Amino acid sequence: MNDAFARPNSVLVLGATSDIARAIVGLLVRDGCERVVLAGRDQVRLAEAAGEAKEAGASFVATLGFDANEVDQAAGVVDSGFSAAGRVDLVVVGLGLLADQPEDERDPTRVTRCLTVNFTWPAAALTRVAEHFREQGSGRALVLSSVAGVRVRRSNYIYGSAKAGLDAYARSLNQTLAGSGGFITVVRPGFVVSRMTEGRSAPPISTTPDAVARDAVAGLERGAEVVWSPGYLAVIFRVLRLLPEAIWRRLPF
Amino acid sequence: MPEPILAEGAAPGDSVTQPPLPEAVDRILTGWGRTSPTAARVITPGEPADVVRSLWSHNGATRPGVIARGLGRSYGDAAQCAGGLVIETGRLDRIGAINDAGEVEVDAGVSLAALLRTSLPQGWFVPVTPGTRQVTIGGAIAADIHGKNHHQDGSFCAHVTSITLATPTGVLQVSQSVDPALFWATAGGMGLTGVILGATIRMRRVETAWMRVDTERHGELQGLMDALERVDATHRYSVAWLDCSARGRHLGRGILDAGDHARASELGASAARDPLAAPHDARFKVPVALPAPLVGGLSVAAFNRAWYAKSPSRPGRIRPLGGFFHPLDALGDWNRLFGPRGFVQYQYVVPSERRDVIVSTLELLQRAGAACSMAVLKRFGPGDPGPLSFPMAGWTLALDLPVGPPGLRRALRELDQLVLAAHGRVYLAKDSRLGPVAFAAMYPRLSEFETTLRRVDPEGLMQSDLSRRLRIGSLAR
Numbered sequence: 198m199n200d201a202f203a204r205p206n207s208v209l210v211l212g213a214t215s216d217i218a219r220a221i222v223g224l225l226v227r228d229g230c231e232r233v234v235l236a237g238r239d240q241v242r243l244a245e246a247a248g249e250a251k252e253a254g255a256s257f258v259a260t261l262g263f264d265a266n267e268v269d270q271a272a273g274v275v276d277s278g279f280s281a282a283g284r285v286d287l288v289v290v291g292l293g294l295l296a297d298q299p300e301d302e303r304d305p306t307r308v309t310r311c312l313t314v315n316f317t318w319p320a321a322a323l324t325r326v327a328e329h330f331r332e333q334g335s336g337r338a339l340v341l342s343s344v345a346g347v348r349v350r351r352s353n354y355i356y357g358s359a360k361a362g363l364d365a366y367a368r369s370l371n372q373t374l375a376g377s378g379g380f381i382t383v384v385r386p387g388f389v390v391s392r393m394t395e396g397r398s399a400p401p402i403s404t405t406p407d408a409v410a411r412d413a414v415a416g417l418e419r420g421a422e423v424v425w426s427p428g429y430l431a432v433i434f435r436v437l438r439l440l441p442e443a444i445w446r447r448l449p450f
Numbered sequence: 451m452p453e454p455i456l457a458e459g460a461a462p463g464d465s466v467t468q469p470p471l472p473e474a475v476d477r478i479l480t481g482w483g484r485t486s487p488t489a490a491r492v493i494t495p496g497e498p499a500d501v502v503r504s505l506w507s508h509n510g511a512t513r514p515g516v517i518a519r520g521l522g523r524s525y526g527d528a529a530q531c532a533g534g535l536v537i538e539t540g541r542l543d544r545i546g547a548i549n550d551a552g553e554v555e556v557d558a559g560v561s562l563a564a565l566l567r568t569s570l571p572q573g574w575f576v577p578v579t580p581g582t583r584q585v586t587i588g589g590a591i592a593a594d595i596h597g598k599n600h601h602q603d604g605s606f607c608a609h610v611t612s613i614t615l616a617t618p619t620g621v622l623q624v625s626q627s628v629d630p631a632l633f634w635a636t637a638g639g640m641g642l643t644g645v646i647l648g649a650t651i652r653m654r655r656v657e658t659a660w661m662r663v664d665t666e667r668h669g670e671l672q673g674l675m676d677a678l679e680r681v682d683a684t685h686r687y688s689v690a691w692l693d694c695s696a697r698g699r700h701l702g703r704g705i706l707d708a709g710d711h712a713r714a715s716e717l718g719a720s721a722a723r724d725p726l727a728a729p730h731d732a733r734f735k736v737p738v739a740l741p742a743p744l745v746g747g748l749s750v751a752a753f754n755r756a757w758y759a760k761s762p763s764r765p766g767r768i769r770p771l772g773g774f775f776h777p778l779d780a781l782g783d784w785n786r787l788f789g790p791r792g793f794v795q796y797q798y799v800v801p802s803e804r805r806d807v808i809v810s811t812l813e814l815l816q817r818a819g820a821a822c823s824m825a826v827l828k829r830f831g832p833g834d835p836g837p838l839s840f841p842m843a844g845w846t847l848a849l850d851l852p853v854g855p856p857g858l859r860r861a862l863r864e865l866d867q868l869v870l871a872a873h874g875r876v877y878l879a880k881d882s883r884l885g886p887v888a889f890a891a892m893y894p895r896l897s898e899f900e901t902t903l904r905r906v907d908p909e910g911l912m913q914s915d916l917s918r919r920l921r922i923g924s925l926a927r
Contacts, residue, residue: 198486198488198527198532198915198916198919199486200486200882200883200884200919201483201485201792201794201882202485202853202858203486204883206885206886206918206919229863229885231886284918331489333513333532333533334488334490334531334532334533334534335489335532335533335915376489377489378478378487378488378490378532378533415856418853418859419791420790420791
């Protein structure tokens with residue numbers, strides 16, 4: 198069960214090989230989380246992440262392979278995760294894939310792939326997670342969104358649109374969970390220096406997986422519906438959202 | 451309590467056709483600290499027989515988990531069961547006649563407040579009472595509650611002569627001589643041996659509903675602790691309240707109250723007209739949960755200082771019993787003051803020779819920047835045989851801590867280690883954040899408890915969010 202500080206005893210991570218997901222698991226396990234089920238695509242990295250969780254002190258670690266292109270499998274992956282963990286106190290939805298813009302822009306297959314991994318699969322999985330929460334009468338979820346979805350930019354609109362969709366979906370799903378014991382927190386990191394963003398030049402404001410993990414867990418404890426990381430992005434985007442499109446379009450990022 | 455509804459040893463399946471049970475509703479439940487909300491089906495049966503049927507009908511459900519709930523005064527997750535069935539005992543409210551020996555049969559849902567309304571005018575007081583009257587008999591037994599008289603009279607279950615218990619395998623009447631293992635597993639067993647239907651309690655004879663109270667103000671901790679040891683020999687009731695904001699040489703300064711039931715001859719003229727009047731329920735309530743905590747760092751410090759300042763030393767004052775025992779009942783729903791994130795209470799006991807742990811605790815909380823709105827210190831006498839019963843001889847400290855300061859969680863984990871190293875333990879009725887490993891180390895007789903559970907609940911039907919969090923149960927290990 199989650200304790201009074203919303204620290205889980207068992208966690209299911211979808212997209213467990215991402216740097217942010219690994220950082221979150223590390224934090225939770227060091228705070229007393231005992232059961233960890235890690236789901237991801239890359240078996241080698243998955244094994245690495247499992248080793249990390251064990252080393253941090255988890256007494257039970259299991260891994261699950263899945264491919265986020267296979268949307269039909271999403272519910273099944275969630276079901277397997279729940280049955281492996283027993284009761285799941287926290288689900289982390291951490292999978293993500295950046296598009297190669299502008300190269301991908303004219304390739305419908307690649308666009309679809311980015312939308313599937315970042316939106317369709319996670320949305321399908323979350324739908325199933327919510328069902329489990331209703332049945333359990335409890336459960337928290339952390340959904341990794343992005344500021345890229347808060348106001349979508351020309352230079353990153355494929356990924357941004359998908360995250361915008363996921364962000365809206367997760368927040369709305371959370372409303373349907375009122376009174377069920379389940380609760381979803383959306384995390385909106387800024388530019389994170391990580392494996393995913395390797396080779397991209399960082400904007401003036403960037404953050405790290407560890408910092409995002411700390412903010413996410415603090416948000417969980419606070420019972421926040423939306424967590425910005427770093428926190429001051431909330432203020433910056435309040436302004437950015439108001440900019441007329443003509444100016445927004447001309448901003449240099 | 452009325453005659454038992456099912457004979458001793460009756461088994462599930464014995465009952466035949468019966469009227470439908472009251473409807474179960476889905477509800478979000480929390481403890482008094484208002485942390486960790488979860489949803490469960492809640493049923494409020496009007497008869498003990500319906501409790502038994504609800505319990506047994508849940509046997510074999512896809513998701514097991516049944517727990518009883520009284521007035522929800524446990525601070526943490528002891529009386530909630532996510533996804534399972536919660537049986538509220540509030541409508542089991544019958545109070546029998548009090549016999550000459552002071553014994554009374556009461557249903558599990560009877561509150562100490564209700565019992566006192568009946569018993570005080572007849573000159574009987576409850577044997578043990580916590581800082582609130584708003585707890586049920588079932589809860590009092592399940593938590594084996596203690597009061598300001600623990601050093602003399604022990605905890606609640608020492609005064610319970612029998613318990614009627616609906617276990618998943620049968621309804622049983624147990625006592626300290628009939629199935630003592632189950633009786634003592636139920637005493638402090640946090641409801642995990644079954645649903646308590648009723649009990650027989652031995653009450654205490656009193657002449658008045660008034661207390662004779664000696665109040666002493668002490669400017670530092672060691673003097674206060676010396677005084678607590680001293681008054682325990684001379685007074686039935688004793689407790690000290692500490693000013694958590696005081697530092698340095700004033701660390702742990704506080705107010706000591708030592709009291710006894712006043713005799714009729716000690717009352718003034720107005721009190722003497724109705725010497726056994728029961729205390730009133732709260733006249734004022736906090737109407738809604740506040741959007742932000744009113745109880746923060748600054749207000750807490752100011753409150754602590756003001757309380758200290760307003761309580762000079764005074765011997766032999768005659769005070770109404772409600773104000774002495776139940777200061778928490780003066781304001782209804784006071785837990786709403788702590789805002790949406792709620793609060794945790796941390797109460798532990800350490801052996802008498804470990805006074806240093808109390809000092810370290812106050813220092814640790816101050817270092818962590820934790821606001822402590824209330825700290826209560828008391829000495830316990832020897833514990834009773836309950837394997838999960840909390841009290842044992844030594845010092846007990848109870849702290850109210852609003853959730854919010856970022857270092858609080860870590861500080862409490864440090865505190866767990868401090869308590870554990872001193873061979874102390876944390877009180878489960880207050881707990882909302884202990885982990886299973888620390889818990890098992892603090893309660894070394896856990897396996898004895900679980901042996902009894904395996905006998906009465908082999909399928910692991912009885913569960914609460916607390917039992918899941920701490921991994922207590924017949925199937926847990």
